[in-house]
Amino acid sequence: MIRRTVEVGGFTKSQLIHKLKKESILMNELGETLLDDDRFTTSDRKYIVETVEIAVQDLGFLEGGTITQIFEKANQLGLKLCPLELGPYLRLAYLDQPEANLNGHQQHKAPYGSITVASQILTENHDLPKGFYLRRIDGVLWLRGYVCDDTHIWEPDDHFIFVKQ
Template identity: 70%
Template sequence: MRVGNEKTYPDCPVIVRIVEVGGLTKSELMHKLRQQSVLMNELAERLFADDRFTTSDTTYILQTIELTVADLGFPDGATIVQIFKRANDLGLQLCPLELGPHLRLVYLDQPEGSLGHPLQTNQAPYGSITIASDILTENVDFPKGFYLRRINGVLWLRGYRADHLHVWNPDDHFIFCQSKESLNK
C-alpha cells in the first residue's frame, strides 16, 4: 500500500536498464530463449507465432525505465490507456514488442516475486514486470503483450490479456523506453 505524497516520475526511484535488441529472427530468438531454459505460456507463444510480431534485422540499444503505476501518479491504479498516456506525457515511449524476449534473455537474475503473496486472478502477478508495447489488436482474446516473471526459480516470458477497462494496481511494474540508439553491427 502506498502512502500519499510519494514522488512520481521523474522524481522517484526507477530501474534503468540498457538492452541490446534486434539482429535475430524470431526462430533465433526462440532458440536463445530455450538455451536459457526460459519457459513461455500459451499467450506468449501466440504472440511469437503472429505475423504482426516482427523482429528487426538491425541491432539497436534501448534504454528502459521500470516503474510502477503509482510512480506515474496513479495511487489508486489506472487502465492501460491512462498508463500509456501519462507515460507519453512524461516523455516515455512504448517499447517494441521484441524487447520482451530480448530483455528476458539479459534479465536472468529476476527475483521471485510471488513468495509470501496470495495467488491473484485477473491481476498482474506479484513480481511480474509488464513490457509497455503497442497492442496488436483490440480482440480481447488475443494477447496484448509480454511480461517477465520468475516462478519457483524458473524464468518465464509470458503473454497477457486485459481489456481497456482493466484497472492495473498501483504496485504493478511496467517497462517503458526512454531512448533508442542504432548500432552498426
C-alpha cells in the same frame, strides 16, 4: 525507477525462440501465440534501447489505472512504448530478476513480481495477447503473454517497462 540498457535485434524469429529455449526460459500459451503472430517481427540489425521500469503509482495513479491511462501518462513524462520485440530480448538480458512473492492468488490481476513490457497493442480483440510480461517463479524465468481490456484497472504496485525517449 529502474533503468536498464538492452541490446535488441540481430536474430530471426526462429533464432530468438531457439535462444529462449537454450536459456531454459519458459513461455505460456499467450506468449507463444504472440511470438507466432505475423505482426511480431524482429529487426535484423542490432540496436540499443534505454528502458525505465516504473510502478503505476509512480505515474501518479495511486488507486490504479487503465492501460490507456498508464500509457498516456508515461508518454507525457517522456517515456514511450517499447517495440514488441523488446520483450524476449529483455527477458534474455534480465536473468537475475528477483523471485516472485507467491503469497496468495491474484485472479484478473498482474501476478506478484511481474514486470509488464509496455508495447503497442496489436489488436483490440480481448482474447488475443496484448503484450509480454516477465516473471521468475521457483528459480524459473518466464516470458509470458497477457490479455486485458481497457476497463481493467492495473494495481498501483504493478510494474511496467517503457523506453526512455
